[in-house]
Amino acid sequence: MERPIDFVICWVDGGDPDWLKEKKRYSPDNNNDDRDIRYREWGILKYWFRGVEKFAPWVNKIHFVTWGHTPSWLNVKHPKLNIVKHEDYIPSKYLPTFSSRPIELNLHRIKGLSEQFVFFNDDMFLLKPVKKEDFFKNGLPRDIAAQDVVVHNDFVHSIAEFNAIMLINKYFTKQNVLKSNPLKWIRLRYGRHLLRTLLLMPWRNFTGFFDPHLPNSYLKSTFEDVWKKEGELLEEVTSHKFRDKSDVTQYFFRSWQLASGNFIPRKNLGKIFKIDINHNKAIKVIENQSNKLICINDGEDTKDFEEKLKEISNGFDQILSNKSGYEI
Numbered sequence: 001m002e003r004p005i006d007f008v009i010c011w012v013d014g015g016d017p018d019w020l021k022e023k024k025r026y027s028p029d030n031n032n033d034d035r036d037i038r039y040r041e042w043g044i045l046k047y048w049f050r051g052v053e054k055f056a057p058w059v060n061k062i063h064f065v066t067w068g069h070t071p072s073w074l075n076v077k078h079p080k081l082n083i084v085k086h087e088d089y090i091p092s093k094y095l096p097t098f099s100s101r102p103i104e105l106n107l108h109r110i111k112g113l114s115e116q117f118v119f120f121n122d123d124m125f126l127l128k129p130v131k132k133e134d135f136f137k138n139g140l141p142r143d144i145a146a147q148d149v150v151v152h153n154d155f156v157h158s159i160a161e162f163n164a165i166m167l168i169n170k171y172f173t174k175q176n177v178l179k180s181n182p183l184k185w186i187r188l189r190y191g192r193h194l195l196r197t198l199l200l201m202p203w204r205n206f207t208g209f210f211d212p213h214l215p216n217s218y219l220k221s222t223f224e225d226v227w228k229k230e231g232e233l234l235e236e237v238t239s240h241k242f243r244d245k246s247d248v249t250q251y252f253f254r255s256w257q258l259a260s261g262n263f264i265p266r267k268n269l270g271k272i273f274k275i276d277i278n279h280n281k282a283i284k285v286i287e288n289q290s291n292k293l294i295c296i297n298d299g300e301d302t303k304d305f306e307e308k309l310k311e312i313s314n315g316f317d318q319i320l321s322n323k324s325g326y327e328i
Contacts, residue, residue: 003139004060005132006117007052008110010103011045016069023098026241042123042298042309045071047316049326051126055292058132062326063110063117065103067096075328084110094238101160102238104250108223116141119250120215123296127270127319128289134269141217142266145185145258146193146210147200159245161208164252167230169205172259177206181261189267209255213272214293216254219262226256269293279308286315 013019052059065084070076076083086095089109094102107119116136135142150161178185178201185197193210200207227234237247257263270293273282282296296312 002132003116003136004114005058005136006061006063006114007056007059007120008063008065008107008113008117009048009120009122010065010100011071011122012067013069013071016067019067019069022096026096026098044309044313044316045122046073046324046327047313047320048120048122048125049074050320050322050324053324053326054320055126055129060114061112063113065107065110073327075326078326081326082110082112090238097238097241099240099243099247101243101247101249102240105223105234105237105248107218107250108220108227113220115220116217117220118215118217121295123298124215124270125286125294125296125316126292127286127294128292130269130292134266134292135215135217137264141219141257141263143217143254143258143263144190144193144210144212144268145181145197145263145265146190147185147197147206148208148210149200150208157249160243160247160249161211161251163246164248164255165206165208167233167248167252168255168259171229171256172206174204174206177259177261184261184263184265187265189265193268206259209251209258211251211254212268212270213295213297214268214270216250217263218253219257222253222257222262226253270295272297274298275305275308275312279312283311283315286312287318289319 052062059080061082062080063082063084064070064074065086068085070083075081086097086103089111090097090102090106097103104119107113107117116139118135133142150158150165152158152162187194190197196210233248237244240247270291271285272295273279273285274297275282276298279296282294285291285294
């Protein structure tokens with residue numbers, strides 16, 4: 001019997017007065033990341049739903065995770081849509097939270113979530129038809145296993161990656177991982193990512209994993225297993241109101257799946273662009289539907305943000321102009 005596949009997406013309206021009022025009650029310290037960029041609402045979420053309806057009609061359920069607010073245009077009565085408030089699945093003693101980490105690390109607690117699910121950020125969009133097999137095959141997640149090096153290039157995110165890779169090295173021996181599943185790591189279809197893996201072979205421990213920054217395929221049981229082993233750490237991260245230097249992210253679970261060999265290889269399905277650097281290239285990929293998936297990241301100091309956002313929105317409108325059933 002074919003197992004269902006759910007999609008999970010987290011969203012916040014950083015301009016909601018009630019949410020802002022609650023956020024201002026808490027003052028982050030120097031270890032926290034409270035920049036407005038973490039909460040900026042772009043207003044293009046409707047294209048995510050249109051893309052899912054048009055390009056992934058097979059999805060079993062969409063779990064829409066939110067602080068409590070929803071877009072005014074969202075059809076909350078859609079039969080495939082499950083509105084999930086933080087209070088519905090995160091222990092109340094840790095709420096409210098303004099960090100994505102607690103929200104993501106506890107996804108396995110969502111009532112009714114299927115064993116197989118795909119986790120999206122709200123800046124990741126479908127551009128052309130995708131199959132179930134793009135995300136899962138024979139009951140296992142599809143992914144790319146390639147080594148990389150964690151580079152300390154921002155305030156909090158890279159440190160969280162480093163924290164996770166230390167834990168991976170605690171539980172897994174690199175040599176055994178590669179020996180156990182050599183054909184999952186050494187694949188010509190990985191292209192330049194394979195070269196990086198080969199160059200890092202002499203290092204005894206893992207130095208990092210390649211992150212395509214696209215939707216991740218997960219087994220709910222992976223979350224449950226990791227929580228059993230590192231529950232104390234994950235509880236601590238869940239207690240943080242804002243992003244903290246001692247955090248790990250949901251990519252810890254992805255790294256665990258890779259190290260355990262609990263996945264089936266695939267080629268990269270999409271590309272990532274930063275709106276402040278190459279938004280024009282992103283628009284071309286959208287209009288030409290060059291890839292199945294795209295991620296458009298916010299920038300630290302984006303100039304002419306509203307103008308660039310309008311151009312991106314127009315690009316989406318070229319391929320997803322029709323309202324979906326998820327819209328009122």
